[in-house]
Amino acid sequence: MRAVATGQSWALDELYRRHSRELTQYIYWRLGDKQLTEETLQDVMLAVWQGARRYRGDASVRTWLFAIAHRRALSARRKLPRAAAAEWVAESLASQDPEPMERVAERQRAEAVRAALAALPDQQRTVIELVYLHGLTGPEAARVLRVPLGTVKSRQSRALAALAPLLEELAP
Template sequence: MNRTEPDARVLARVADGDAGALAELYERYGRPLLAFLFGLAQDRGTAEEILQDTLLAVWRSAGTYQGRSSVSTWLFGVARRQAHNRLRGKPPPDTAEPSDRADPLPGPEELVVGGEWLTTTLARLPLAQREVVALHSLHDLTHHDIAEVLGIPVGTVKSRLHLARAKLRECLDG
């Protein structure tokens, strides 16, 4: 496995049916994608299932990548579409009930988001704002890349980010 190989070439290998290339993309982007999906699903198990759906979609559609965006932006777009397909009409999980999972190690949400308070506060944001915050703050995407992932104008990205920050500041003050 060549870690210095450009992402576009790895994705081209996926399009050619190279399962090792898909594993390489997973190694490179699995954690950030899972953290992003957790932010959308608010449930680790569901986020993991959506990540698997995302990898399957990448396997099937790698040949459609045209290089108009970075591979990472394309992957986040695929993940977002898979999440919206899965979560459409599904109520958010009840976070008041304790989790019954036995895993004592911190999951990606604890490592990336930074704790229960922030996770709870982010969950109060509307999904559209939560997506923008996650892509900007947690995954360091530019406004342009976020606009591309979400299929919205850059101005809308900035507006959603501004509204989300105001809401988060309100939560800090209150």
């Protein structure tokens, strides 16, 4: 981060190389629109370039990047309908090479999960995305969302309780 803060573009390129894929997935998960996702990722990287001097190091670089991506995606999301936010679920659930009948079953499960996630309050859905889809720890998610760890835990617990009946139905 010091190199980015001193204006060395190779360092920003390296940050992009290391983190752009998961940031893109997270942003797309929030927006459900490919073009807006690409624009938002560029906005995130511009914010990193311009704000690198403000990075204090009290969170990992990855957590800091997710926090920026979260705020930028929230701003961009105001342009989209609510249902678009859970669109990425279907793609993430699809298997690599399913048989035709398996493909139909996968689609049905993906639709059910998408509907359940879309029905969650935004704050609960965001915690589920950060923790289960992107692998952040509870403390990292708390830093990204700028809330206490207890808040993350309670949102996660409520979301899982709401999703439990659906997950039981979908279990083989």
